[in-house]
Amino acid sequence: MNHMDRQIRVAILGCGTIGSELATFIDSDECQQAQVSALYDLDQSRSISLRNKLLSNPRVTESIEEILLDADVSLVIEAAGPDAIQSYSKDIVLAGKHLMVMSVGGLLHGDIYAELDSIASESGSQIFVPSGAVGGIDAIKACRDQLDVVILTTKKHPDTILDISVGNIKKDSDRKYPREIFYGTALDAVKRFPFNINVAATISLAGIGPIRTMVKIVADPQVSGNVHEIYASGSSGIMRFTMENIPHPENPRTSYMAILAAIETMKHSSGRGIRIGT
Amino acid sequence: MNHMDRQIRVAILGCGTIGSELATFIDSDECQQAQVSALYDLDQSRSISLRNKLLSNPRVTESIEEILLDADVSLVIEAAGPDAIQSYSKDIVLAGKHLMVMSVGGLLHGDIYAELDSIASESGSQIFVPSGAVGGIDAIKACRDQLDVVILTTKKHPDTILDISVGNIKKDSDRKYPREIFYGTALDAVKRFPFNINVAATISLAGIGPIRTMVKIVADPQVSGNVHEIYASGSSGIMRFTMENIPHPENPRTSYMAILAAIETMKHSSGRGIRIGT
Incomplete structure (x- = not known):
């Protein structure tokens, strides 16, 4: 102190x-x-x-x-x-x-x-x-021991997603959007999308850990910034946090x-x- | 440090x-x-x-x-x-x-x-x-200078609301519920509901102050705990935080x-x- x-x-x-x-x-x-x-x-x-x-x-x-x-x-x-x-x-x-x-x-x-x-x-x-591009890290860490489920859903424009297993997710007119391109643990999300998904790491470290925290990534050409939705539930109650962030003008992968x-x-x-x- | x-x-x-x-x-x-x-x-x-x-x-x-x-x-x-x-x-x-x-x-x-x-x-x-019974104080304080609007909507069971201007808001079969019993500034909310609305004070101090932060209180007999919904918007984006808290067993006015x-x-x-x- x-x-x-x-x-x-x-x-x-x-x-x-x-x-x-x-x-x-x-x-x-x-x-x-x-x-x-x-x-x-x-x-x-x-x-x-x-x-x-x-x-x-x-x-x-x-x-x-x-x-x-x-x-x-x-x-x-x-x-x-x-x-x-x-x-x-x-x-x-x-x-x-x-x-x-x-x-x-x-x-x-x-x-x-x-x-x-x-x-x-x-x-x-x-x-x-720091809490990064999301809010609610305060509540997640306070209720950590009471939480059973933490799910992060991140929606991004396909052009800003870098999946290191396949390269850039380019907008592709043959594909239907919005499209779920990943569902898995925060640990796996961070490995495949190292430049996109710091918030998954922050949420998992604040909460129930990188193996129990689940992450869904949705590619959506209608999204200009980053949309992060957190759902967490347990014996203390239910929380839902939604952030629609304006992207940084010089680097759209970064939320201001x-x-x-x-x-x-x-x-x-x-x-x-x-x-x-x- | x-x-x-x-x-x-x-x-x-x-x-x-x-x-x-x-x-x-x-x-x-x-x-x-x-x-x-x-x-x-x-x-x-x-x-x-x-x-x-x-x-x-x-x-x-x-x-x-x-x-x-x-x-x-x-x-x-x-x-x-x-x-x-x-x-x-x-x-x-x-x-x-x-x-x-x-x-x-x-x-x-x-x-x-x-x-x-x-x-x-x-x-x-x-x-x-402390952040108290809500999440998202982290994001609100980080974006304080970018926010134009912050609105807290709190839903509580009528039996747990103490309005010092009228006494306890008892469940009244003549009244229709859910019912909005207050809409005003965080400053006025704290004066009228001093035992219910600490979160309004915390949100306003973290964010855009007790006069610009607006508070709506809804009495709803269907709500057993406390439901807090925060809406905040500005040049950094839009945030929505919803908490459905389990009440403390010994004092239902307090969220665990x-x-x-x-x-x-x-x-x-x-x-x-x-x-x-x-």
Whole structure:
């Protein structure tokens, strides 16, 4: 029940849509408690382009190791994709940094979630998983032990779905839409749609786990943004949460809301005063 | 971004259904980080009865002032009603204690919310307002600046509604049900239904405020628990959250879920490791 220092030095891993938006927020007047201190992207031209838009003139690093060794960095925001979580999240926490995870699907692979939780519990580092593009994570985690059923139905435009088992789901005039293209566990959903279904990972980690949480994905050309419907039931009652999110203008796979949720999580992790919500 | 001490000493204000449930959880093996240190209730027999059920043998106090002066107490859980918030919340925070607010409606009176936020920001005390009997507070607070409309519709059995302007809304065979008995701002809802509509206060504080958040209350004898429906829309999209909560067996005005949300908030405020949700 305490706070990060007033001035949190943040490193951003991944300078795509999400990383850039978060860096820009931290760089703004609205965010007094933090500043962007370092940037990393596999494609260094993206880090440089982002640096040139920021007032705080962060360091562009050539490797993640440079960030791990930088004693000045206290929080690492991962916006680099699920592979980065698998490769670097433990090192980040072992290096004594706090971590915010955007590619939540990466936490479902192997034992990484339990290992990270344990390392962070020992070290005092904190790991933040924002609610992302859905609401109701608060209720799902509060009622976790009472829930029997959690089902996520996600509807997306076929052009924005990337199924790694078959490639892009292109709109195909021979096909009938809307069409259910997947029904299975959150664990399997994250494996097949690693760039689409972070919310499935977040819901399963908050609730009854990646094997018991079921996911249905519907390709629907009538949907312009992302539609997420959560149904959960158990001895505490029944919940239904529906979100129709506006897509991010620069990357239609990303909900604007996922970025807003990460910003709100940052505000609370570094802020003082009244904290609303579970 | 740090934690309360491993052993948080908790004082409970109000030993009714909610205070007793929370004390029992803190007293259990499941809660390693906290222990119940003091109890207060206007009706001292309730404090004594609760103490006798707890292993930690907390002190039964005769006044709230005794708790304020007790340097051992680091967290005060208010479960005593909106009047206690108005009368004592500032003193609690000024005394350097953390505060968890269950009677959230009490925060809507006068300037108390802004004052508390300011005192807590200065002192480093934290004030927790759990999500209560609804889900989606996470999304509402993340999208706060993008939302134009937030409407809560609450359906309750007539026997569980206490309208202080007319007394209990008894089931009346001359009346047609379901019947809308209130439509107005969250601020007015909290004034007329102080024991029913904490969720309206929580939603309004998380979102667009108690004057712009609208509340509809429907008396419906077909409803056994509480049904809360939230509709919110704006430039980030449209959200709909529906909760059908099982009522608490000992107090049908209380949703079991409100207690679960408070327990989850406690776990996170005192815990370490991975934190899921905004």
